[in-house]
Every structure is written in structure tokens, then in C-alpha cells.
Amino acid sequence: MATISDVARKAQVSKSTVSRVLNGHSVREENRIKVMRAIKELGYSPNAQARSLTSGRTNVIGVMVPDMDGPFYGSILEGCQQTLWFHGFYMLVRSTHHEKGSEPNLVKLLWEKRVDGLIILTPREIKEKPMQEVLKELVSTNFPLVIADGDIDNVNVSGVWVDNFLGGYKATNHLLQLNHRRIAIILGPEDAPEAIRRLNGYKRALKESGVPVDENLIHVAGDYLAESVFRIFPDIMAAGPTAIFATSDELAYGVLEACKQHGINVPNDLSLIGYDDVPFAKMLTPKLTTIAQPLTALGQVAAGKIARIISGEEREIAKIILPTELVVRESTTSLKVSKEVAYSKTKV
Amino acid sequence: MATISDVARKAQVSKSTVSRVLNGHSVREENRIKVMRAIKELGYSPNAQARSLTSGRTNVIGVMVPDMDGPFYGSILEGCQQTLWFHGFYMLVRSTHHEKGSEPNLVKLLWEKRVDGLIILTPREIKEKPMQEVLKELVSTNFPLVIADGDIDNVNVSGVWVDNFLGGYKATNHLLQLNHRRIAIILGPEDAPEAIRRLNGYKRALKESGVPVDENLIHVAGDYLAESVFRIFPDIMAAGPTAIFATSDELAYGVLEACKQHGINVPNDLSLIGYDDVPFAKMLTPKLTTIAQPLTALGQVAAGKIARIISGEEREIAKIILPTELVVRESTTSLKVSKEVAYSKTKV
DNA sequence: CTGAAAGCGCTTACAG
């Protein structure tokens, strides 16, 4: 494979000159042409490793995700990759498969100087102490870092996320406007920042409507898996809700399945709203009303941010909050008296 | 950041010795200990770029996919990334977003010597002529290359894919065993290798059961999108099928939607089988009977293959065909006379 | 504008 020396020889100039045309520095036009011709004839392309060694840049951005086989992170990654490519970066992906203690991966990536920047999309892991420490150190080093869809309280770092408070608020408000008053909420992991924010949005909406918050209507699934709903479903229904706000579409799907098993009709007996607007949301029966998160945009914004941080365009740490959107489909309907009767007849 | 020279100085040995312990070559135990200690104290980690420059290896594998936001490639990528990591490789992902003419991306990746090997998962692009030529050249260079889920006729290259013929056969046979005789098939892209194979499996199954192939029952959607079904749905039903074999779950979902619009009950009026067993297949109503493709395994096998090719363990070009599995759920049922009557009453 | 030289951080024969 041709090297810069080959090009220099063929063009009858020095390596320095070839390097200059490669990097767009000023070179006599005549020489530029000779070099360009030699490059073309030899099919030369600069060796990225050698370039990185001298420039200190790799043009690669590392992205850490918990998984890529679900409907959630795939969309974000697609957004990242598009924008990263646009800015001339390659994307190195490390999926931790929801493993705890993934900070060593991250450290390795950095210490090997493999990446120019990092986008971290592992909300769960971020909360762990060792991870926090690694991140703190990174921040103090000014290493280009963007946290996406995860919040980090103690560390002042660039981040992009979706407005979970407002999302929770909108979801709840939609149900309130449909005259529901007994609205259950199902959280995934209890202590996750996004869960807390959605819950706060839920509480705020209730308060604004003068509906007291009933702790019996607040349930924790522990994670965002549909199966986790089955176990707690009897408890949920025991509190007599007329509507459920499931804080992920997966959870909402779990509710739907449980309802089918128990002969509860959604939305006639029970209204249901999800969260995420993942692709399958509209494939469910009934089609799921939900809060759409701009997943692809999240990835794009995170990628654009890291590109600007690296280029020096963005110097101060900034957080961006993306809006959510209510998508009304078929799983919610207004509460009517007749429906209440229908509901009270079902047994769980 | 510490370099090998720092370590050498601290440990009072030469860089060569440090390099040797780094690479597991024989070193006096005493020196090894000194070096290890120095490495730990300095928090040293070898610079990957410098290593690559001398070794000629990057420990990065490039993976090309058409998209990563659908349910299909995400699972494969997850499998790839797990296995690649296990073998000590990083995964560089390039999603072409179904763009035509993505071979320049590939060429760039290679010419810059960024990757030690390539896994290509872009069935559509593979068929294009420029791509074919690039691949041919790669093969002639002996560059580590694995094609996954895509077939390539003219080039002798390592590949992994799923048994599409048998998948089509199994799907059709399942319907035949349920006494269906008028079985429609919906293909995605007409000329795609996997489509042709599934169709051949379909034909074979019919022939073995003595059912003549009726061209009026063979339909082409053009792609694998649900919406593409709507346009051709009237044609499909005009031929009077009692069962449909949709060659992707997306297509099957499209059929399901169309049936709902037309008041056709699946499976009572019409049996439906999909293909892929993508996560949403079991979320549909009725839960979709389908042919499961081992997507994660596909990624794992492809990754393992490239690792072995690079390490030299696998020298001859080999193709691996993974099996499919029939997953019976709720969208298919046996044809009974009463059902036929019910069907004939529906209008499309 | 241009070339010779040094250097980026490693690895690898080559002597010893």
C-alpha cells in the first residue's frame, strides 16, 4: 500500500509538501497538481494510525449503550451515527448488555487513546459510584464527553436529554382531561432519575387539577420489562384505577397483556398511556397512546454536541433538554359513568 | 499521559523490556515485577495508535449495516459486539441508512487501515456492481471479510446466513398441515436472494404436497415495509387465499392491519405466518406465528468467524448456514369448512 | 513556498 514517501517520490517533491496538500496548507499550485496526480495514480490514502499518532486525534467517537437490540437505543444510535459521519467521525460502539460495572471499558477506551470523545448512554451505570468517579475525572481533564438520556447530579458535564418532567405531566394531564381521577402510575426502576422526574410530572399534574396524590396508585415494576408488570398487576388494580400511566411502552405492553388475561378491556374498562413511542407502540391492539421521545434527534444532538466540543466551537458545558410529544391513539378514552359500571364488574 | 519511556525509566529497564512484558514475551521475573509496578504506579496504558502503526493491526472490526433503528439489525449488531469484545476487538459501525452506493465508505475504511476486518450486512448494496467489484478486490487481497445475511454469487467469500429456503419451506408446510391449499406468498424485494430462496421453499413445499403453484398467489410488495402491503392487498385477496405467508414480520403486520380495515378475522377467516420473529411479533394481536431467524446468533457467528480468520485459525473460505425455527402462535389455524364459508362472506 | 530533520509511541530484529 502506497505511503506518503511513494507519493513524494512520484511527484518529485518532499514528504512535507505532500503532507501540506493533504492537509490543505498552502502549496504552489503546480506542486499541488503534481501531488494530486501522484495520489490518484498510486491510489494513495493516508494511514489513519500514523496520522493519529502525530495529530493526537483519531476521528473516532466512542458510544456506550446498555443494549442495541431493543427498540430504544437503536434509534438513538442511528441518529448518532448519521451526525457523526456528517462531521467526519467514525462511531465505535460498546454495548454493555446492562452489565453493572462497565466503567473499566470506558477507561480502557480512553487510556488507549482510541477515541476523541465519548457519548455515554448508560443511565443505570452512570449512577454507580465507580462510574461517577471516572466521569468526574474525565470532566476535570476536559475530555470531550456528552451524556445522553442520563442525568448526573454531582458532575457538571454536557448532556442531552428529554424533558421527563414535562412528559410525565403531559401524560397525566391527558388522562385528567379525559375525566380520569384515579390514575395509577407504573415506574420502572424506582430510583432512576427519569423515573423520578416522570413521577414528579405526574404529581404536579394531579395537584394542578386538585386531585390528591394517592400513594396506593404509585407502583414500581423495578425495570422496564413487560413481564415485570404481571407480578404487580393485582396490586395495581386493587387500588381501583380507571387509567394507568405506564412510564415505558414496554410496561404498557405488559399492562395490555395482563388486561387481556384478566378480561379487562382497554380503553373501555381502563385507559392506558405509555411512554417512548417506540416503533411497536402503534402496532399494539389497541394502538397505544403514548408520550413520544425524539430518540433519533437525541442521538443527533448528542453527536453534534460532541463534534462542536472537539472542534472548540462549544466551550462551556451546556445541557440540552428535548421536548416530548403526546401521541393520542386508541388506548385512552374519556371516563363515562357507564364505563365505570363496566369496570366495577370486572374482577382481578 | 505516561508513555512506554516513562515506564522504562521508572522501572530502570529499557523500552524493549517494557514492550516485552506488555506483549507477554519472556522477561526475567524480577524485571517483570518492576515493570508491572511501574505501569501500575504511572497508570500506564499503551497507546493504541502507536501500537497499530508498528503492528499493522488496529483491533477494530468494521461493521456495515443498512440501519440500526429497526428491530432486525439491532439484534445482529448486539451479537456481533458481544463476540467481538470477547475476542478483544472493538466494533466500528457504519449505518448506510439504506443508501445506494455505499462502497466508498467501505473503501475509505479500508484504505485508511482503520480496521482489521469487515463484516458486511448490507444485502441490498451487495448486489450493486460497484460494491461487487470492491468486494472482489478485497477477496483477491485476502482481506478478512465476512458477509452476513447476504449472499453473493460471483464472489467466493466467507459468509453466514440463515437457511431461507428451508425457512420458506417450513412456513408453507405449516400452513399445508393446517389443510390450507390456497396459500398466498408476499415477497419483499422481488430480486433479493433471500426472497427468491424463500419463494423456492414455498414452491417446493407446495409441490411435495401435490398442490399446484398458482402465480396469482405470488405477490411482490417491493420492500419489507408494512405500508407496501396496503396497495397490493386487494390483489392478494382477489386470488382467494385461505392463508398468507408474509416473508417478513413487517409485511405480516401490514397484512394484519389491512385485514382489520377490511373486517377479515385472522386467523379465523385467514391464517397468517410471518418471517423473522422480530420482538414485536409476539406483541401483535393475534400473536404472530412466524419463522424465527437466529439474529443474535448470526451476529455472533459472523464475529467469531472474522476473529478466527484474522487469527489465522480459519484459512479456507467457508459459508455457514444457520437454521430457522417455526414458532407457532395465534395467527394460524387449521382450515375448516365453516371457516371457508365465513371467509367467502367477507368482501375486500 | 519548500525540504531536511526530529518526533509521535510503539515493536522488532540484531547484537551481546
Added chain:
DNA sequence: CTGAAAGCGCTTACAG
């Protein structure tokens, strides 16, 4: 087993 030296393919001051 070990060290000095050369070299991987670039880029970047430094002279000219």
C-alpha cells in the same frame, strides 16, 4: 534475557 537502534507513516517547527 536485555539494550540500542531502526523503523512504522505521518506532521510540524525550523531554516532557507
